[in-house]
Amino acid sequence: MSTSTTPIVRTRFAPSPTGYLHLGGARTALFSWAFARHHGGTFVLRIEDTDLQRSTPEAVQAILDGMQWLNLSPDEGPFYQMQRMERYREVLDELLAKGAVYPCYSTPEEVEAMRERARAAGLKPRYDGTWRPEAGKTLPAVPEGRRPVLRFKNPLTGVTAWDDIIKGPISFDNSELDDLIVARGDGTPTYNFCVVVDDWDMRITHVLRGDDHINNTPRQINILKALDAELPQYGHLPMILGPDGEKLSKRHGAVSVMEYDKQGYLPEAMINYLARLGWSHGNDELFTREQLVQWFDSRSLSKSAAQWDPKKLNWVNAHYIKQTPDAELATLVDAHIRELGGDPQAVDLPAVMALLKDRAETLVQLAQGALLFCAPYTPADPALVAEHLNDEALETLRSFRIHASKLPDWTAAALHDVIQATLAERGIKMPKLGIPLRIAATGQKQTPALDTVLAILGRETVMQRLSAVLD
Structure with missing residues (x-):
């Protein structure tokens, strides 16, 4: 008699450190964390820092600070892709030996010309397979002194499909997928290849990420199949829109999550509000982190875009301020009072918090109100x-x-x-x-x-x- 075991859930959050941790990234991290916690699994943090031109140590730190502020502690990591280059090259060699990867000597200009010809013919613009080895095909002579990129030999026929955790069945015709570059001319592996190796090595079972990655998924699935690796389940989260229905941008408040810390929002309020951007549990608007973990079910994730609402965030934050004990609130407001030029030690600050907290939406508002007691007295006009x-x-x-x-x-x-x-x-x-x-x-x-x-x-x-x- 055979028994089957359900694999232990392993999720990951894998930001690129080319900027701060923004709201969309924070929500992805939250959902991946909550999914792992709900299933008693493991949450992995991976820093995808292969874009050397745009990745910075400051951005890495900004991501780590944001995760710490939100208290989304990983069970494993952070892992850094730049520290795994040897492993990527090892897997590239394996695929080269299997014939799943091949050198391509076409220049970027030549590839662009191929795409232009395809567009002119009414076809999807793509690399035309000039250097793809096939039975009975004669390849061009290797240009002298030209370093090749490595391309993945994508299937030419059939369909790559998966049942998306959020969006349902999704499929791509393989004939529409390029032979993806998996290593640049200098030998460094590319984003999509590194992601595949990482997800494979780290035994990731569920990938929750933004739906801007949907086009990457069939390419990653085909590379995983070439490696005879087990496929994770994929779920693609719809984007967050601004109050005006447009893509969330800086003018809507799409800034670093740490900016919300400076503006006086509580991390628990931000967690509560972010969770409701694309997930629901009945009509519950306010819930604890523990309830979120208990209730979190991928079937309750929305297929449609969520809308950022600053007024709703303020309402949620006001609730959490009211729920916070006065002494704890005094500790949280202390730095904000000092920043405004006040002296928090000049008064019984917990008593001030008890007086003010029912009307405040942010810690900054509380600090401004506390200046009545903490700032030097100014006689009336x-x-x-x-x-x-x-x-x-x-x-x-x-x-x-x-x-x-x-x-x-x-x-x-x-x-x-x-x-x-x-x-x-x-x-x-x-x-x-x-x-x-x-x-x-x-x-x-x-x-x-x-x-x-x-x-x-x-x-x-x-x-x-x-x-x-x-x-």
């Missing part, structure tokens, strides 16, 4: 004073000061009672006290809850500022 601190207002403030000076405990609840007592004594509505008191104590006409603001500022500060106005 003279025009504001002239408008609101008339004789009646000053008398009201004196009444408040008398009541407040008798408080045994300087708390928000006690100050609330003092405010109410002053209003009753003077026979006035809240604005008649609230506006002058805010102007005197904070220099501003509008603040959050006045009793809490006064409590956080402290007895000594409030009394000094009242005295400066009244005396």
Whole structure:
């Protein structure tokens, strides 16, 4: 009796370090990570750095920083393609020996001329197989001093097809596929070849990537078949569109994910929002990372493009800010306050967070609000004073000061009672006290809850500022 075992799921995220980790890449990383976690598998990080002209150490670091910020830790890697050149050459030699790869001496100009001729004849522009060895075919004489590229001998007939995890059945006629260059004239292997060897060696079972890679997939499948390698399952994610329905670009906010860190977004909020760009679990909009892993099912991935919505991201971020404990929030906001010129240690910052967090959409907004307590005090504008601190207002403030000076405990609840007592004594509505008191104590006409603001500022500060106005 034979038994079959299901292969352990192994996914990979394989960015090219030619720029920062952008939103589309971050979503691909998230889905690959979640798929592996859901199935109890392995998530591999691979840096595809063979484009020496455009790959930079700074871009590599930007990718690693983005992954760390999002807490998408790989189980294996990062692996770097430039450190695997020997392995690629070994596999190239193997394919050369099998006759699956052949040297091609056509120059780029000659290949372009072939494509022009095909276009003129109404055919798909492609390399015409001049140097492809076939039974009974005589190859041209090798041009002296010309270094060949290596091309993969793609099947000329039949169809290359796969059942895409996301899009369903996809097929390509082999007659439409070029004999792909797998090594350049200087011997360095090309992107599509390196990807194949890596996926083979790293035993990748599922490849989730953007649908801009669909045209690469049949070429990669045919090389894997030539190597007698097991094929992974492929799933191609539709792109993310901007709010206007156009391709996401910098003007929509398609910047490095680390820019969202600077703008005061929480990584958990970004994870939650990115997950909903092309995946769903019923009508759930807000969920934990643990729920995402538990629920993540490739069958729930959308076939259609997702749309980036900054307002929705802000709504999600606001939710996570509200859920974050005040002390933790204070730690997160600290650097943003310092960047704005404030001193986070000048005040009970967790108390400030408790006061402000229900109205904030980002950590930067929280920091801006905290400057009321953390920045040097600036007395109110003279025009504001002239408008609101008339004789009646000053008398009201004196009444408040008398009541407040008798408080045994300087708390928000006690100050609330003092405010109410002053209003009753003077026979006035809240604005008649609230506006002058805010102007005197904070220099501003509008603040959050006045009793809490006064409590956080402290007895000594409030009394000094009242005295400066009244005396």
